Amino acid sequence: MVSSSLKAKDAPVSDRPTLDSVVEPRAAQGSWASVSSGLLDSRTAALEKMLEAHQGDRQLVILQDFPDPDALSSAWAYKLIAAQYEIQCDIVYAGTLSHQENIALVKLTGIPVQRWPCQSPKSKAKDLSPYQGCVLIDNQGTTSQLMAPVQQAEIPLVLVIDHHSLQEDLEAEVIDVRSDTRATATMLTQYLQAGLLTLDSSNNAHVKCATALMHGIRSDTHDLRQAQEEDFQAAAFLSRFYDSQILNTVLQSARSKQVMEVIERALKNRSIVNNVTIAGVGYLRYDDRDAIPQAADFLVTEDNVHTAVVYGIVHDEDEDLELVVGSLRTTKLTLDPDEFIKEAFGQDAQGRFFGGGRSLAGGFEIPMGFLSGLNENSEYAKLKWTVYDKQIKQKLLHLVNPENSMIDAS
């Protein structure tokens, strides 16, 4: 049994506004079949109205720093929709594409995405003046370093389409946040089905975008094993257009040696308490950051394990910056990763949470502040890891096994 502090997903949460209070009344049940066509119609109408009002604009579509297939494909679908309104979109992210499948997806389908490294004194600031609006897809701005410069340039937030839990203080012209939906790609596919863009199987970009969306849905639903009716409906629609050969090639991309080594460390270091497996993997390079969620994906497959948390210290050589990065994966439908992570790690001095999540997955990033920075002294590096490892483990165990969560001080 997991402690009662792992609250059921459907337990009443805070009084934060939900999409329903922002956009429209809630449907009787969450499933696609029961969502009245009226609900979809009003969402489509809201998006259409925004697009019409911004005809001829140039928009910046911001993805999280480490974009995944769901984000990449959804942003592309939005770009294709917006193009019909003569809105030119640039899809950007600040971090890196480090999962081999994501690199293969972008290469094979040609998703028009650009890396805009930021924060670095070396990388010169991007000119944001051509943009009249900014759009967040598969995120709400909390996982992108680009939000700060965009807010500074006072570019209005015109649209948010996401399925992570709704963040407080989110303001945009149109907000479509559905935390019960498994994939943002499902939401974008619904907009396509509603007629915002007519897919044409003789159009190469359409076929490749449909392929990317199919991959997006698959990857956010554990290969459809956790898919809901609406995801199957969306996948069924995409099946008329997508290229299964490209998708196969993407899925067959091999794991890098570094990823294998991180998985090995995760296996070796894991401890299992109340069906939750927790593993610290020590230091890793910035480019190998995606090994952490991949290790969590792997650990959650163990017998009698429903939730895996893997974390490590990621070192960015370019910036000489270190931060603790962690991923959570769960197959337990009643566990809310967003709540779990917020409860485990709390907030920083500015009141921002160290992480959050969506259904079945979550992540966190803890800046190391004064302790950040590579040190040549391996004893010191070891000591620093030990401190972080124990502190994170203690916070996680406090939730997983409250009676016995004190660390062994010996």
Ligand SMILES: [Mn+2]
């Ligand atoms: Mn997603």
